[in-house]
Amino acid sequence: MELKLQNNKPKRSINISKKEKNLLLILLVAILFWFSYKFVLIPQGKAIEKLKTDKLNYENDLIKIQEILARENGIKREWENLNTEFIRVSEKYYQEMNQSDLMHMLNGIIDSGQLEVPSMSFRETEALELEGLQADYLGVSLPFRGSFTDLEVFLSQLRNSPKRLLIDQLSITKDSSDSLNGQLSFNAYAYGGAKAKEDGYFYTNAYNSPNKPSPFTAFDGYVEVPVYSGDSSDGETEEKRALLADLEDDHIYYMGTGSGVTGKVSRFGTAKYGKTSIRAEYFISTDYQPERAYVVLDDQDINIKYPPPSIGIWAFSYGYSPVTVGLRFQDMDGRKIDVELEKGVNWTGWKYISASPPQDINVYPLKLDRVYIELGSNRDDYGVLLFDRIEASYPSEDSEKEGMPSYVFYVVKPGDTLTSISESFYGSKTQYKRLAKDNGLAENSILEAGKVLVIQK
Structure with a gap:
């Protein structure tokens, strides 16, 4: 008989009411x-x-x-x-006390008036201290003769001069002809250290028209000017020149290489072209080395991008002179390059004088900044030359007849295609094959923006 144990424990279960469930949910939410x-x-x-x-x-x-x-x-x-x-x-004072600069300014004042000043007497430069600043002054004495009005005008010009001149003594006597004789003494002052110079040269005068701006403005860029080397009836060929500067602008200056070079520039009514030309009046005295007078063209911005076969200027001469006329250029590094146009002036009237500039493309672009008049050592000379527009000769466009086509460069823009460029340059989309061939491209090439193409004209 087997005995079997049975687990008769009752199963336990937790019965939670709805209210308790809600409380537990609230507790859970509170914990979260x-x-x-x-x-x-x-x-x-x-x-x-x-x-x-x-x-x-x-x-x-x-x-x-x-x-x-x-x-x-x-x-x-x-x-x-x-x-x-x-x-x-x-600007009313000199930066460095220079007797020649002062003399040039005084000569301009004297020449513009009627007062007779037969001589100038300069004293030694002396130093002084003004409120802690070191300065120099130079004394000048001028004997004079003239009317009261002449003296009044002269004193007014001294007062309004570009540099401040302080009169310290004035003595006047009157002679039997009612003319005044006397002695005038004044001081010119300098401070500020050494005078700024350019390449050892200094300005002796500057011409700047006081009138309204000239309506005859310089051309912007090159303009082709047909020039004939002779009478066309004789079968002479036509030479085409590019106009670099018409020299009608009023901002022209004169510069000398030393105190022995004086002169001035001005606008003159006689011209080869246009209304006026540049009148350069020079006096050059040399010792052991050549000296130059410059017509300064810095403000003209005459820039040459590539070498022309020749470049020149129209010059009017009144007679013989031993001076050499030339052009001075400046490259991007500031190096100076001289081009001699004519060695000795031996003509009268207008003449186009020219020479070949440097032909090495590596030195370009060049800026033409000076016309120079040079005199050899141990000589004296003075005179007047007129200058009119500057031109450059370039190869004739007849080169295509000689089997040498000409080209232009084009930089590809976004969206350009060979057909669109062909239509733009040739007026037809059909020339895209020539563009592809000239640039080593496939006819269906996709052009990358910024690529440079050569296009036959």
Whole structure:
């Protein structure tokens, strides 16, 4: 008989009421909210507060920076005003006491008036200190003769001269013919250190028209000017020149290589072309080395991009002179290049004088900045030359007849195709094959923007 044990324990179950379920759900939500608040909302709040603080600090820093910039802009404007005023005042004084500069200025004043000044007497340059600044002054004495009006005009010109001249003594006597005789003494002052020079040369005078700007402005770029080398009826061939400068601009200057070179430039009514030409009056005295007078063309911006076979200028001569006439160029590195046009002036009237400039393409572009008049050593000479427009000769476009086609360069733009370029240059899309051939491309090539194409004219 087997005995079987049976587990007759009753099964236990938890019965939760609906109210208790709701309470448990609320508890779970509360726990989740606490975790969110503790680990999410509180850190985010702190981060937001930190960002607000940083923003406020940055705004304060920005205000300070703006105040500093405003002060700096004010200081900059004040500095610019002071610098402008300094330049205006300093231009009334010499930077270096140079007797020849003062003599040139006085000669201009004397020549423009009627007062007779037979001589000039210069004293030794002396130094003095003005409110802690070191300065030099040069005393000048001028005997004179003329009418009261002549003297009045002369004194007015001294007062209005480009440099400040202070009169320290004036003695006057009157003779039987009611003319005044006397002696005038004054001082010219210099401060500011060594005088700025360019290549050892200094300006002796500058011509700048006081009138309104000239309506005869220089051409922008090259303009082809047909020039005949002879009478066309004789079967002479036509030479085409490019006009580089018509020299109708008023901003022309005169410069000498030393105190032995004087003169001036001015606008003159006789011209080969246009209304006026440049009149260059020169006096050159040399010792052991050649000296030059320059007609300065810096403001003309005469730039040459590639070498022409020849370049020249129209020059009017009144007679023989041993001077050499030439052009001076400057390359991108500031190196000076001289081109001699004519060695000795042996003609009368207008003549186009020219020479070949450097043919090495590597030295270009060049800027033409001077016309020079040069005299050899141990000689004296003076005279007047007129100069009119500057031209350059370039190869004739008849080169195509000789089997030498001409080309232009074109930089591809986004969206360009061979057919669109063909239509643009040749008026037809059918020339795309020639473009492809000239540039080593396939006829269906996709063009990359920035690529340089050669296009036969």
